[in-house]
Amino acid sequence: MLEIKNLQVKVAGKEILKGIDLSIGSGEVHAVMGPNGSGKTTLAQVLAGRLAYEVTGGTARFQGKDLLAMKPEDRAREGVFMAFQYPVEIPGVSNAYFLKAALNAIRKYRGLEEIDAMDFMGLVQDKAKLLGLDETFMKRGLNEGFSGGEKKKNEVFQMAVLEPKFCILDETDSGLDIDALRLVANGVNTMRGPNRAMLVVTHYQRLLDYVIPDFVHVLVDGRIVKSGDADLARNLEKHGYGWIVEEAPKPQPARA
Amino acid sequence: MRPGDIVAVALDAKETYVAEFASAEADLPSPSWLRGIRRSAIERFEAVGFPTQRHEEWRFTNLAPLLRVPFKPAIIGGPDGVVAEKLEPFAFGILKTSRLVFVNGRYAPRLSYLRSLPEGVRIASLAEVLRQEPGTLEKYLARFARFQDDPFVALNTAFFVDGAFVDVPKNTVVDEPIHLVFVSTARDVPTIAYPRNLIRLGAGSQATVIETYAGWAPEVTFTNAVTEVVSAPASVLDHYKIQRESEAAFHIATMAVEQDRNSSVTCHSMSFGGALVRNYVHTLFRGEGGSVGLNGLFMPSGIQQSDHYTRIDHAAPACTSLELYRGILGGKSRGVFNGNIYVRKDAQKTVARQVNKNLLLSKEAFVDSTPGLEILADDVKCSHASTIGQLDENAVFYLRSRGIDEENARHILTYAFASDVVNQVKVAPIRIKLDQLILSRLPKGADVGETL
Numbered sequence A: 001m002l003e004i005k006n007l008q009v010k011v012a013g014k015e016i017l018k019g020i021d022l023s024i025g026s027g028e029v030h031a032v033m034g035p036n037g038s039g040k041t042t043l044a045q046v047l048a049g050r051l052a053y054e055v056t057g058g059t060a061r062f063q064g065k066d067l068l069a070m071k072p073e074d075r076a077r078e079g080v081f082m083a084f085q086y087p088v089e090i091p092g093v094s095n096a097y098f099l100k101a102a103l104n105a106i107r108k109y110r111g112l113e114e115i116d117a118m119d120f121m122g123l124v125q126d127k128a129k130l131l132g133l134d135e136t137f138m139k140r141g142l143n144e145g146f147s148g149g150e151k152k153k154n155e156v157f158q159m160a161v162l163e164p165k166f167c168i169l170d171e172t173d174s175g176l177d178i179d180a181l182r183l184v185a186n187g188v189n190t191m192r193g194p195n196r197a198m199l200v201v202t203h204y205q206r207l208l209d210y211v212i213p214d215f216v217h218v219l220v221d222g223r224i225v226k227s228g229d230a231d232l233a234r235n236l237e238k239h240g241y242g243w244i245v246e247e248a249p250k251p252q253p254a255r256a
Numbered sequence B: 001m002r003p004g005d006i007v008a009v010a011l012d013a014k015e016t017y018v019a020e021f022a023s024a025e026a027d028l029p030s031p032s033w034l035r036g037i038r039r040s041a042i043e044r045f046e047a048v049g050f051p052t053q054r055h056e057e058w059r060f061t062n063l064a065p066l067l068r069v070p071f072k073p074a075i076i077g078g079p080d081g082v083v084a085e086k087l088e089p090f091a092f093g094i095l096k097t098s099r100l101v102f103v104n105g106r107y108a109p110r111l112s113y114l115r116s117l118p119e120g121v122r123i124a125s126l127a128e129v130l131r132q133e134p135g136t137l138e139k140y141l142a143r144f145a146r147f148q149d150d151p152f153v154a155l156n157t158a159f160f161v162d163g164a165f166v167d168v169p170k171n172t173v174v175d176e177p178i179h180l181v182f183v184s185t186a187r188d189v190p191t192i193a194y195p196r197n198l199i200r201l202g203a204g205s206q207a208t209v210i211e212t213y214a215g216w217a218p219e220v221t222f223t224n225a226v227t228e229v230v231s232a233p234a235s236v237l238d239h240y241k242i243q244r245e246s247e248a249a250f251h252i253a254t255m256a257v258e259q260d261r262n263s264s265v266t267c268h269s270m271s272f273g274g275a276l277v278r279n280y281v282h283t284l285f286r287g288e289g290g291s292v293g294l295n296g297l298f299m300p301s302g303i304q305q306s307d308h309y310t311r312i313d314h315a316a317p318a319c320t321s322l323e324l325y326r327g328i329l330g331g332k333s334r335g336v337f338n339g340n341i342y343v344r345k346d347a348q349k350t351v352a353r354q355v356n357k358n359l360l361l362s363k364e365a366f367v368d369s370t371p372g373l374e375i376l377a378d379d380v381k382c383s384h385a386s387t388i389g390q391l392d393e394n395a396v397f398y399l400r401s402r403g404i405d406e407e408n409a410r411h412i413l414t415y416a417f418a419s420d421v422v423n424q425v426k427v428a429p430i431r432i433k434l435d436q437l438i439l440s441r442l443p444k445g446a447d448v449g450e451t452l
């Protein structure tokens, strides 16, 4: 589904991703773990199309198409969804309005009719229940005055409504208490399926206790230094990142 | 242009207006008490003349384009081709209102209608009232909008022919809004009009008054309007001023409000049209316990200029003022927000909050925001805030990352920026109309409307 080759990214003139290779097949859940500042968010954002992140080399193909050449909105319409580490507050735009606009933009792109208000409300109510969001939240401004936990729930809620093919979750577990974590994990798990893939970016093992990944990659200083299965995540939890950083191959000299 | 040139232009223009008064005076509706006021006003104007950018209050406003145009009062009488259908876009959907229409400052009875009104409520042509009952207005007219302080108020006072008189007796609630429509036309030569309105609310009464200023491009018109409001104790007024003249129009308007005990006034000011628009809203608390809301939105684009000066005079204790103004500026437009809250020495327990936020949609747009608090009392709660910024690119990206295209994302965020002010509008059909007007000012705004 997603094929990343030698992806290199600069932010504000600084090299952050130094050649990422990652292949994610349909139905798979991949976790990317790594210490703070290793480039996890950069990877998530660059896949979602954030302009501030400058791709200086490499490719990313999504279902055979050149992902990096697409505008952010087209990536979303093709089925890429990123749950933000820090969702933006937008007063004056209600959650309902925003989500309906997004859903219809995606449906239009796929040649589907716009969803009518009744169907939309029905759809939204079911998914909101799944995440324990109450009714009034749809009328509130987008993330306006939401607690950290509510914002994260809202990200997963949007994901559930928009039904993307490829989900990127950037630290979706941070800021959640245990009940919220269970709800969010449950929301994510109900979306797992043979036709969908996920990239779960996280510093901690916490979320991965609930959303068991098929593959785990460790990102250190802009490189994937180790890959394995769910056990790798557990090891990291026990021993921290230190041993891996020691073990990691020294950086190659820069390419000519 | 060199400063000397503008002084010369201002001087020439002044002489023209003063000479004009001499020939027009005899035809103006003037009971004897008013004749004296008009004379004093033109004398005052002659003494001070037009302001230039050297005047602090006019620092950002170049009047030369206005002063160079030889405006003529519209030919007396006749609606100048304005028919009812042309006014339909200025109505508010299903909202039922009484309506008075003035074309170029003169009452147009055939375009006007009154719905059934509670007993004693009057909605009438000011000129007719002056003619038929010369004494009725003496206590009120020209007592609140001070021509001594403002040359445009002085000109209006000297020259006005007509406008609306709205009179609500005590303890009377007028449910349906009263819509005053001021149409400017200039089919041959640039025209000038001086609408003059007086709104009087009796004790414990309530009313909603909408002033719409209408016109069509490319007609060059100059509206110099003055509205005076007298609110008796415990009355409630919801007032709207919606500026939708042509983008070739000049518009300078003053609203002067005087509030007695426990009265409540909300002044919504929504400015869309006009080449050069300047609004001045001045409210005064004469008795304790009053509240006032100033709620403004200005949205110039292209080369429009939209200026908003406000002054809230807390002359009595325990009054509350809330002022929210938002500017959305596109193209090479310019705007000014200048808010002054004055809390006098005896005005203890004053609560005053002023917020002005401005959104620049282009690099070439410019806005000056000068909030102001002048507090002489010590037991008060006052605050002000002012911001100028662009759309938040993080927010743009957030919307795009959900499949909304960039243009729509920007429109949605622009629209959202106005929502604070729009949400202050309690009358739903007016709010819906404002939404439409805001969206229609955005390129491709209709698309956003569809998804709304």
Ligand SMILES: Nc1ncnc2c1ncn2[C@@H]1O[C@H](COP(=O)(O)OP(=O)(O)O)[C@@H](O)[C@H]1O
Pocket: A011, A012, A014, A016, A034, A035, A036, A037, A038, A039, A040, A041, A042, A043, A052
């Ligand atoms: N907009 C930015 N401007 C400058 N530096 C940035 C920006 N975004 C990220 N960085 C830097 O890039 C590095 C990786 O950041 P990030 O991808 O957020 O890491 P992680 O998500 O793994 O904590 C950090 O050193 C961070 O300071």
Ligand SMILES: [Mg+2]
Pocket: A040, A041, A042, A085, A171
């Ligand atoms: Mg991060």
